[in-house]
Amino acid sequence: MTTISIIGSGNMATAIGTRAAKHGHTIEVMSRDTAKAQALADKIGNGATAGTFGATPLGDIVIVAVPYTNAVSVVANYGDALAGKVIIDISNTFNADATGLVTPDGISGAQEIAKAAPASAHVVKAFNTVFGHVLAQGRPLDVFFAGDDARANASVSAFIESLGLRPLDVGGLEMARWLEGVGPLTMGLARHGVGNFDFSLGVSILS
Numbered sequence: 001m002t003t004i005s006i007i008g009s010g011n012m013a014t015a016i017g018t019r020a021a022k023h024g025h026t027i028e029v030m031s032r033d034t035a036k037a038q039a040l041a042d043k044i045g046n047g048a049t050a051g052t053f054g055a056t057p058l059g060d061i062v063i064v065a066v067p068y069t070n071a072v073s074v075v076a077n078y079g080d081a082l083a084g085k086v087i088i089d090i091s092n093t094f095n096a097d098a099t100g101l102v103t104p105d106g107i108s109g110a111q112e113i114a115k116a117a118p119a120s121a122h123v124v125k126a127f128n129t130v131f132g133h134v135l136a137q138g139r140p141l142d143v144f145f146a147g148d149d150a151r152a153n154a155s156v157s158a159f160i161e162s163l164g165l166r167p168l169d170v171g172g173l174e175m176a177r178w179l180e181g182v183g184p185l186t187m188g189l190a191r192h193g194v195g196n197f198d199f200s201l202g203v204s205i206l207s
Contacts, residue, residue, distance in 0.1 A: 001025045001162065005057030007074060008065030009036040011132040012090055014043065016063060019135060019163050021046035028058045056081040061159055063088045063127075068102070068109045076116040083118040086152045090127040093180045098187035101180060110146070110176035122152035125176035126160065126167075128183065134200050142166045142202035144182075146175040168203060 001024035006013045009031040017027045017040065027048040031037035037050040051057065054077060062082060064071050068091035075082065093101045093109040103109055114123040124147035127135070135141065143160045145167060147153045153169060160167035170179065182201065190197040 002061070002159075003028060003059040004061050004063065004159070005030060005051065005059035006063045006065050007031070007053075007057075007078075008063075009033065009040045010065065012127065012135075013063070013065035014040060015132040015136040016065065016090075016127065017044045017048065019138065020159075021048055022138075023163050025159075025162070030055075030057065054078060054081065057085065059085075061086045061088060061155060063090060064113065065090055067091060068093045071109065072112050072116045075113050080118055082121045084120045085122075086155050087113070087117055087121055087123045088126050088156060089113050089123055089176075090125075091180075092128050092183035094183040094187070098184050100184060101177070103177070103180070106177070108173070108176035108180055110173055110180070114173060122147065122149040123173065124149075124152055124156045125173065125179050126156055128179060129186065130200055131186070131197060134198065138164070140164055140166065141200045142168055144168045144170050144179055146170045146173055146179055148173045166202075 003026040005028040007030045021027050021044050028051045029037045029041045030051040030053050032053050041048040041050045062085045071091045089110045093103045110125040126145035143165045157167040
């Protein structure tokens, strides 16, 4: 397995980091709050460490697990420290009441993050369609992803599969807006009696 760096210390960072560590990956947690980073590394265990926020991540895959309102500035803050990295953007861009997106028409949060990243880095949208607490249950789930670089996509696909999940490629990064649009959809389903937030979206192949 490999080293995975996670920027963030919230629920999704916890869910992905814990699941990845259980499947043999080495986890590095990075956060503006060093105490939270260390606490999460301790919670994940399995050799997880706390890195220095803004320093070059140890992992070739860097998961940006912060809210979209902070994601672009975080990536810009890291700057060249992310050169050559595969950046997984897990953020959702829906508004305060989860009825729409805050990004302009035709633009995704992932594309905005890509603009802030070094030219040699490659952004892949993934994991934003799965609730963190559902991911933490360890069940087999479908994970949709979108990205422009074939090698980066293959790397993310292999990582997803290594977690006991099924990677589903939806196309280039322009498709990230539609993945982000799934956020209001899942929130609407949950608020109207589907699974009480304890469900995931997936694909059934009827053949």
